[in-house]
Amino acid sequence: MRLCFVLLISLFTSSLVIADPLPSWVDAKSKQSIIEFVETVTDSSGDKFVPVADRIAVFDNDGTLWSEQPVYFQIFYALDRIQRLAKEDPSILTSDALKAANKGDIKAVAAGGMSALTEVINLSHANISVTDFQADVKQWLKTARHPGTGLAYNHMVYQPMLELLSYLRDNDFKTYIVTGGGIHFVRAFAESTYGIPPEQVVGSQLNLAYETSGSSSRMVKKPDIAFVDDGPGKPVAIDIHIGRKPIFAGGNSDGDFQMLEWTSSNKLPNLAMIVHHTDAKREFSYDKKSHIGKLEKGMDQAADRGWLLVDMKNEWKSIYPE
Template sequence: MLAKYDLPELIRRVILAAAAALLVAPLALAQTDPLPSWNDTAPKAAIVAFVEKVTKEGSPEFIPEHERIAVFDNDGTLWTEHPMYTQLAFALDRVKALAPDHPEWKDTQPFKAVLEGDMKTLAASGEKGLLELIMTTHAGMTSDDFQKVVTDWLATARDPKFKRPYTELVYQPMIELLAYLRANDFKTFIVSGGGIEFVRPWAEKVYGIPPEQVVGSSIKTEFRMRDDTPTLYRLPQVNFIDDKAGKPVGINEHIGRRPIAAFGNSDGDLEMLQWTTMGGAPARFGMLVHHTDAEREYAYDRESEFGRLDKALDAAAITGWTVVDMKADWKQIFREK
């Protein structure tokens, strides 16, 4: 039988086939790990197991594509939230930028505390003081104008610890998780306690999440004609607070489906995880990011002023939610420069 073949040509083909296999093997191996920045610990295994069972047709826990909704908190879940929420840093900078037009702020709290860098007095002003800052710095302009202010600020502002743009301080493992879910026909949403119009201008570029898939807190907005141009004008009045018990309400109003997976990091996400995991589809998944890495990022939980994780951490032990130990479970924290 060998006589029918050109032996040198046969050898050449075998060698080329072997070489091709060697080239393809590393690529195939790399493609088997959708979460390369995660250590091979329990949280990674839980994520993969969940995705595999809800996407496998014929499985008793199979969930059709149109029901594969995953919701993510933003601050502390997708990007850093210490030493303060990024939107609060934005508001403080806005006070300083607007101060020349408001000389009365030098003697008026909480603006006086901001201008003097007195964070203790600012903190003492409580929710009322912070709300006044937000209303003053985020309203009195059109939605388009606000979007430009946010975009311009993010282009120049730098985190005080890492000296990098805030949009670079996103968690690489979570970016991979978003991509992994979308590759398996999940629709991913941000459900943030932060302002919906603060997050929308950059969410698609940074996370791959379009503005219509962002749910967040909002101030009242009204339609106005200005110089024969239709605009949406932002008013200094609270419309909706998308935090704690507000998150399930926001999900219902904006998304219209109960998620099958929810990802958070604080007590502000407790009700969102409860709404997602307690009832409904046969397979549900809840996950908390626990900030345990003081060297590469921050370590905090029960006593933190920002991103306190106390009640939700206790609930995780009862409900079976996956808790990610940032120090132990993530090979890498931030996206590379």
């Protein structure tokens, strides 16, 4: 009886040891490299051990943790909100850009350049408290659907990346989102979607003001962009918000290049990876010629820099959660 008990315990513990932490990843180079890296930096007996405090992992959001085509999902939200506001007060449509946004004409807004996009963002994102804005984003996510897939936007997250986030946290990594998207927009769903709390979301932001009225106080989003968390802005934001250089970074476009470069400059063991969109059937296929999520510099230099270039089509068993 005692022998049977010992054998059962042995079988149980063995199954725990060999459990696959990344079941949606094909057993290929990327998966093997990630697991080898995590096992190495968490091995307290090895010379490449990294203390828990330094186990910082940063991830882009659009195109890295969820889809981003045909436009960033936050743009869909902005157009939808303008349409809702215009129904209540059509007089807010004071420019061609805002009229185009109200019609859902993304191409016309894009043709107007940065000034048109700023108009759209100011009307849809500003002059509202952070609390009310995030409540509106959460409600939008409950009802809005992607025009191509018909899925809820927060269901178009990548199952392999959800597994990677969990795997890193299980090994005492602190996971951050460092996104070119709006910080308050992403904070509205990051915890429920990715398990990443608001204080671990870094992003672009509008001007912000503290306002009081009587005994109440609130943070209010004001017009105009105060900081763009993209390109070289990402390492700057990491230093300001996190204060430690990451040892793991994940991105998908040249907008993430400097974040990966910054992570790779860490004297501690580090790993940088790029999600390469190669799956036109299950998701989207794009890189060097894409109008958003352009991947050229990173794609050309990944091999020389020792960065993982993750082939979605051939290295991911599934794209979205069941």
